[in-house]
Structures are given as C-alpha cells and as structure tokens.
Amino acid sequence: MGYNLFRKTGRVTAGFLKSIMRESVSEMPLFADLVERGFPRGYAESLLDGSKPSGDAVGFLAYAVTSPAASGINLSARTLQATQGYMRDQLGLEYAFAFGRITQQPGVSGDYRTACAQLNEYLKSKRGDELNPDWAVRFHQRAGGRIVAGVPYSTEKEHGFLVAYHLKKPRTE
Numbered sequence: 001m002g003y004n005l006f007r008k009t010g011r012v013t014a015g016f017l018k019s020i021m022r023e024s025v026s027e028m029p030l031f032a033d034l035v036e037r038g039f040p041r042g043y044a045e046s047l048l049d050g051s052k053p054s055g056d057a058v059g060f061l062a063y064a065v066t067s068p069a070a071s072g073i074n075l076s077a078r079t080l081q082a083t084q085g086y087m088r089d090q091l092g093l094e095y096a097f098a099f100g101r102i103t104q105q106p107g108v109s110g111d112y113r114t115a116c117a118q119l120n121e122y123l124k125s126k127r128g129d130e131l132n133p134d135w136a137v138r139f140h141q142r143a144g145g146r147i148v149a150g151v152p153y154s155t156e157k158e159h160g161f162l163v164a165y166h167l168k169k170p171r172t173e
Helices: 014-026 031-036 043-047 075-089 112-124 135-142
Strands: 002-013 057-066 095-101 146-151 160-166
Touching: 002 014, 014 057, 014 095, 014 146, 014 160, 031 112, 031 146, 057 075, 075 135, 095 135, 112 146, 135 146
Parallel strands: 057 095
Antiparallel strands: 002 057, 095 160, 146 160
16 A cells, blocks of 8 residues: 655765764755755655765665555554654664655746745745645654755756754654
C-alpha cells in the first residue's frame, strides 16, 4: 500500500545539515548559496550519490508512494514516521533531508538567485494555525521537519523545497 525509498548518504554530513538547520531558524538561506557550499543540486544528484557514508552520514528521504486506496488513513505520515525511526534506531542517523514539491507553484523570476528568495518568502507564509498554506509543506512541518529553503525549478516544470529532520529530537514548527 505504500513505501519510502531512502538511503544513507555521505555527501551531506550531519555537521553541514545541522549548521543549515540553525541558519534556517532566523533567516532561510538561499538554496543557491547552499549548492555553492556543496549541497546536492536536487533529487537525482542525491539519489545517485556514490560517496561512502561515514559516521557523520545523514539520511536522504528520496521518495514516498502510497496507494490512493489507502486514502484517509494517514499512510504517508505513518510510512515517513516508520522510516525516520528506522534511520534513527537501526542506521544510527541523527539527521535526514528530503526534497519536497510545492503543490501551489508560485510564479518566480527567471533569475535563479531571485527565484530562491521568492520561494523562501512563499515558504515563510503561514495560515492561522502557523503552518504553511501549501499542503505538501504542511505535511513535512507536521512530521517534524524544518523547512530550510525553496528550490526553484527542482524539476523542469516545478519548484520545490528542502526540508531537514533532526531524527533524535523530533519537533514541529
């Protein structure tokens, strides 16, 4: 009915992910700056990462699929929670990251750095319950993820976002 594809990656270290999570508390960094500092450009680059994970490795939550037949039973959230527990308890990981897809697709500039800033502003917006209006962003917020930065053109046609999880200290925004 559902599954998560995930892997342990050494390209992004726990120290690096922890530092950008700290930065994102006060001011969301531009994704362009994170890429310049060595963060993978996107989903495919993270999935195809051939580096050997070390003790400072993190988890990459690559993909989640649930059957429409399971609609209404929170299968996506339960699958993510189980995967986080496995990464923490069985793999010994402290941090994980994922790329999410923005469902409402705001218009952004053709200039990459400007688009990063515009998406960050969109991701900072909140409803009355203090969560983002976009359901995909809210899903990760409710699961304890920290929205780190907007990712313009994460696919050819869509924008996305980077979310980070502190697996040993679950939290909600």
